[in-house]
Amino acid sequence: NAGVTQTPKFQVLKTGQSMTLQCAQDMNHNSMYWYRQDPGMGLRLIYYSASEGTTDKGEVPNGYNVSRLNKREFSLRLESAAPSQTSVYFCASSEARFGGSQPQHFGDGTRLSIL
Amino acid sequence: KNEVEQSPQNLTAQEGEFITINCSYSVGISALHWLQQHPGGGIVSLFMLSSGKKKHGRLIATINIQEKHSSLHITASHPRDSAVYICAVRDYDKVIFGPGTSLSVIP
Numbered sequence: 001n002a003g004v005t006q007t008p009k010f011q012v013l014k015t016g017q018s019m020t021l022q023c024a025q026d027m028n029h030n031s032m033y034w035y036r037q038d039p040g041m042g043l044r045l046i047y048y049s050a051s052e053g054t055t056d057k058g059e060v061p062n063g064y065n066v067s068r069l070n071k072r073e074f075s076l077r078l079e080s081a082a083p084s085q086t087s088v089y090f091c092a093s094s095e096a097r098f099g100g101s102q103p104q105h106f107g108d109g110t111r112l113s114i115l
Numbered sequence: 116k117n118e119v120e121q122s123p124q125n126l127t128a129q130e131g132e133f134i135t136i137n138c139s140y141s142v143g144i145s146a147l148h149w150l151q152q153h154p155g156g157g158i159v160s161l162f163m164l165s166s167g168k169k170k171h172g173r174l175i176a177t178i179n180i181q182e183k184h185s186s187l188h189i190t191a192s193h194p195r196d197s198a199v200y201i202c203a204v205r206d207y208d209k210v211i212f213g214p215g216t217s218l219s220v221i222p
Contacts, residue, residue, distance in 0.1 A: 098207070
């Protein structure tokens with residue numbers, strides 16, 4: 001049982017390049033999330049999808065777009081990468097919106113560096 | 116002031132010591148989570164609690180709703196407990212994460 005799988009694990013981009021971070025979960029969860037983690041700060045929500053077919057902005061959505069491709073997959077796209085987007089990105093999923101009676105499950109993270 | 120604060124920010128302990136990590140929050144919550152992030156980055160959920168106390172092995176989590184405070188205790192600490200411990204609070208439409216406490220247990 002893989003849980004939440006993120007690809008790639010590491011990526012280096014040049015300013016202005018675009019890329020898509022992929023996330024898939026095999027727990028049949030309804031809700032999925034993208035967070036970024038920066039030194040000294042807590043995880044911050046970029047976008048979330050409470051259920052298949054819906055997406056909503058989180059705390060720090062600027063510069064990102066998301067697609068809930070189906071119930072399993074939720075991708076995060078950087079259209080024109082900026083050095084400020086250098087971070088570790090985590091995808092998470094949960095049965096209910098923001099967890100309900102169960103915790104969120106996290107992927108292993110993607111370390112993204114923008115030069 | 117951050118909505119979720121943790122103390123200490125960094126902690127070094129000798130193997131076998133009793134460890135306490137604190138979390139204070141300023142918002143109304145429906146639940147509080149303790150998460151563990153190992154070197155290499157993966158995050159796992161340790162506890163979710165909304166009242167009282169929970170225990171799992173050498174880990175104990177307590178919460179005082181009135182004081183808006185939670186503690187994570189580790190008994191008989193071991194080097195494999197070295198990790199970042201994250202407190203997160205949840206209400207209906209959001210989860211707010213603390214900055215984490217970095218724990219290093221030395222043999």
